[in-house]
Amino acid sequence: MPSSEQGEELYEQHCAACHGTYGSGRGFAAIALQVRPRDLRAEPFRYVSSLDGRATTEDLEQTIRRGRLEGEMPAHPDFTDAEVRLLVDYVRQLNRFGVIGRLEEEFSGDGTTTRDEIEEIADEMVASGEAIEIGPPPFNYRFDPDTGRRLYMEACASCHGPSGRGDGLEMPQDASGRPIAVRDLTGGEFRGGGDPVELYKRIRCGIPGTPMPAQLAMSDEQVWQLADYVRLLANRK
Amino acid sequence: MKTLPSWMGVALAAAMLAAPGAVAAGDETTDDAGSISGVVRFKGDIPEPVPAEVASGEDLCHKEKIYREDLVVSKDARVSWAVVTVKKAQPVAESDPEDAEGPVLDQQGCRYVPHVVVVDAGEKLTVLNSDGILHNVNTKSKKNLPKNIAMVASLTSMDMKFKRAERIPVKCDVHPWMGAWIVVTDDPLHAVTGVDGTFRIDNVPAGAHTLELWHESLGTVTREVEVAKGSVTEIEFELSR
Numbered sequence: 443m444p445s446s447e448q449g450e451e452l453y454e455q456h457c458a459a460c461h462g463t464y465g466s467g468r469g470f471a472a473i474a475l476q477v478r479p480r481d482l483r484a485e486p487f488r489y490v491s492s493l494d495g496r497a498t499t500e501d502l503e504q505t506i507r508r509g510r511l512e513g514e515m516p517a518h519p520d521f522t523d524a525e526v527r528l529l530v531d532y533v534r535q536l537n538r539f540g541v542i543g544r545l546e547e548e549f550s551g552d553g554t555t556t557r558d559e560i561e562e563i564a565d566e567m568v569a570s571g572e573a574i575e576i577g578p579p580p581f582n583y584r585f586d587p588d589t590g591r592r593l594y595m596e597a598c599a600s601c602h603g604p605s606g607r608g609d610g611l612e613m614p615q616d617a618s619g620r621p622i623a624v625r626d627l628t629g630g631e632f633r634g635g636g637d638p639v640e641l642y643k644r645i646r647c648g649i650p651g652t653p654m655p656a657q658l659a660m661s662d663e664q665v666w667q668l669a670d671y672v673r674l675l676a677n678r679k
Numbered sequence: 680m681k682t683l684p685s686w687m688g689v690a691l692a693a694a695m696l697a698a699p700g701a702v703a704a705g706d707e708t709t710d711d712a713g714s715i716s717g718v719v720r721f722k723g724d725i726p727e728p729v730p731a732e733v734a735s736g737e738d739l740c741h742k743e744k745i746y747r748e749d750l751v752v753s754k755d756a757r758v759s760w761a762v763v764t765v766k767k768a769q770p771v772a773e774s775d776p777e778d779a780e781g782p783v784l785d786q787q788g789c790r791y792v793p794h795v796v797v798v799d800a801g802e803k804l805t806v807l808n809s810d811g812i813l814h815n816v817n818t819k820s821k822k823n824l825p826k827n828i829a830m831v832a833s834l835t836s837m838d839m840k841f842k843r844a845e846r847i848p849v850k851c852d853v854h855p856w857m858g859a860w861i862v863v864t865d866d867p868l869h870a871v872t873g874v875d876g877t878f879r880i881d882n883v884p885a886g887a888h889t890l891e892l893w894h895e896s897l898g899t900v901t902r903e904v905e906v907a908k909g910s911v912t913e914i915e916f917e918l919s920r
Contacts (some may be wrong), residue, residue: 486825548821549821555822612734650827653815653817655816656828658829659831660831
């Protein structure tokens with residue numbers, strides 16, 4: 443019978459070294475990493491496939507099972523489905539604690555928000571987002587570099603720079619107020635994954651907790667053109 | 680408290696309409712309802728306008744000088760962007776949905792216009808991008824799910840809805856000096872002061888009410904008021920830092 447105690451045990455064994463015992467992202471092994479582990483209490487999950495800024499259950503399962511290798515999060519192909527589920531639930535609990543803490547700090551003093559309401563909001567924030575449909579590109583789709591470039595200049599260049607070097611903005615900040623680098627797309631490093639489907643998700647859904655916004659109005663074809671253009675910038679096949 | 684004849688009330692409303700969507704339901708006071716009208720003043724040395732740090736190569740952002748709007752006080756001490764709300768009261772007359780233009784937040788010349796927009800919980804907020812350049816609308820909400828949506832040049836209009844009452848700061852990451860407030864409220868009787876520091880709220884049920892004033896830099900003040908049928912209750916607020 444799944445329990446959060448089992449989830450906690452698995453977490454301590456497999457995750458706490460980097461993510462920290464309470465999910466702070468400052469486990470003892472984190473110092474060896476180039477990429478800072480996610481603070482599971484204070485930050486939203488970044489690699490999402492929904493339009494409302496929340497990770498879906500599949501997103502979290504994927505992260506745990508397949509890892510985010512370019513983000514230095516290892517894969518765990520040996521986990522059973524049940525273990526993955528336990529960890530997803532546990533990680534959501536950590537996130538929920540963080541949300542409750544922040545809401546209490548901000549709102550419980552002024553008498554406008556009850557504890558019940560705070561818990562309701564926290565439940566909503568950590569619930570699964572609704573996954574978007576990512577079909578294959580339309581059957582007659584062909585990457586057109588000119589279209590890709592035009593879309594890129596309109597939607598991306600202001601932050602990622604005209605050549606994709608991440609030099610468009612001066613001092614961007616993530617949602618926690620920390621300095622964050624605009625990704626240098628020419629470096630070919632995509633922390634959520636650089637395959638076309640992952641790029642599609644990043645472009646369409648944005649990266650919650652960072653300045654990278656969601657593109658709600660673009661057509662499917664336009665998002666695929668952009669994804670391919672980004673791969674071109676990164677010199678990927 | 681002065682009372683004004685109804686026709687003057689209408690003229691006053693027309694002359695003093697502070698901001699789009701500022702006045703609740705209708706311009707005329709009906710017999711069952713009264714109005715609250717007033718001005719928000721600043722006490723102390725009038726702060727000078729502070730230029731915003733506009734770091735951008737975009738020509739559009741340099742067409743007009745951009746100033747910070749977190750404390751806008753006119754030369755005669757009138758305070759802009761104060762939100763006045765009648766707590767826990769419902770308007771007497773139903774507003775005509777055909778007439779009423781919902782709240783709008785626009786992006787013009789690399790500024791949010793207006794700087795403060797009030798929307799009821801569950802009501803549609805129309806977000807426009809009149810600039811034709813990339814802006815992202817990043818809502819730093821805590822009770823509502825945060826949103827961060829790109830408005831490329833071709834996306835000139837977008838709708839947003841917020842479930843819970845909350846004062847939400849909005850920013851653009853592409854143009855980080857841009858900032859606005861979306862005040863989501865459960866209280867449908869509200870107004871926002873404009874450059875002349877005045878506000879007017881109609882269709883207030885007669886009786887005793889709590890008025891709440893909020894300004895992002897000057898804080899929150901509450902006042903008990905009495906509203907009489909068919910007349911306008913005048914209020915003055917004086918705030919200091």
